[in-house]
Amino acid sequence: MSQERMTRRPGVGLALRGNPVVAVLRASHASEYAPVIEALAAGGVTSIELTLSTEGVFAHLPALVELFGARVDIGVGTITTAEQANEAMDAGAAFLVTPVTKLEVVEAAVDRDVPIFPGGLTPTELWSGWNAGATAVKVFPAGTVGPGYVGHLRGPFPDIEVIPSGGVSIEDAPAWIAAGALAVSLGGPLLGDAFRGGDLTALTGRAQRVTALAAAAVAARGAR
Template structure:
């Protein structure tokens, strides 16, 4: 799998943080039904590794499922064993180093130009610019000035309105957590899943002009 190509085609990476594995799985099913086909399950989710294993066995192969907030080498190994197709880290953690050493696709967190360069030198498939929302699309555009070939995924505080702005500034994709998930990861109320589906559709519409090719992947899940 060429993770960079796949993430770029989809344009939207859903970040799943939930109170339990069951709620994480429920959110993932809702997102897939809505057409979202790339997601990471944060290991801050209780039972997150189990959720990844179950999702990987239940979801269509075209759906990308990764593990997020990977801090340690043991977590990186466990995530790979659970079926995660890629690893996401908040920075150059021991988990990032283990993923790079074992050639597992890696989205490595960074913010400054020095950190972006270090992440790419480590072997990251793409660099997660975090927290992008604190600096705005203009910051991403400035980063691409000296680093025009750096594959950057904007993450943190990105909503439906700003998502297209980050893509226009040069991000290959945007990663979205709470502005997409809302309360769905913390409640069993049916309305929460209905609202999640609506937000997912809105985010997909926002990134669609730049990433129309992602429709092919979404069709494979139906």
């Protein structure tokens, strides 16, 4: 890998800068996504990750981007190959997320200046993704380490940007942001039963709550 590639890094999207919350959506089929995205957007969550463990993501992504792209950033997660990364970007993905550190996936996103959040847990994995040009690294599963892990990583890697995912609850969000996380990533604790016929108004309420908690944590961190 060239030094030029190592120093290139896609920037954080405006949506994530405005609200440091990523909603992770998993459903039986991507045709179920639109009402849930609408409810999340109504609650202020503006970064939406569509996971490839859901059938039909690539087929439905262009229409979802056309429908919601002016209000939210829609990215694709659970990417494990460069081919999937390029297909997602071709379909309009605003960012990419991986469950593991695959440098060829990071390189594909960096080459096209698309934000990329590769997953890892160990310092070796997380540094590898960051050093390859990741926008931020996804600590996964974050519930196994806790917010204090951010400070431990910042010891040897003072500039590394971190997004925790997996085992992060709505109530956990402020602690992670206070610890220095760029954003938090939530799936089940935020989505609840939304894809099983649950109340979408309640989903909007949860989105509003995590948005408010995250904003307060960012403000408190800035005041220190």
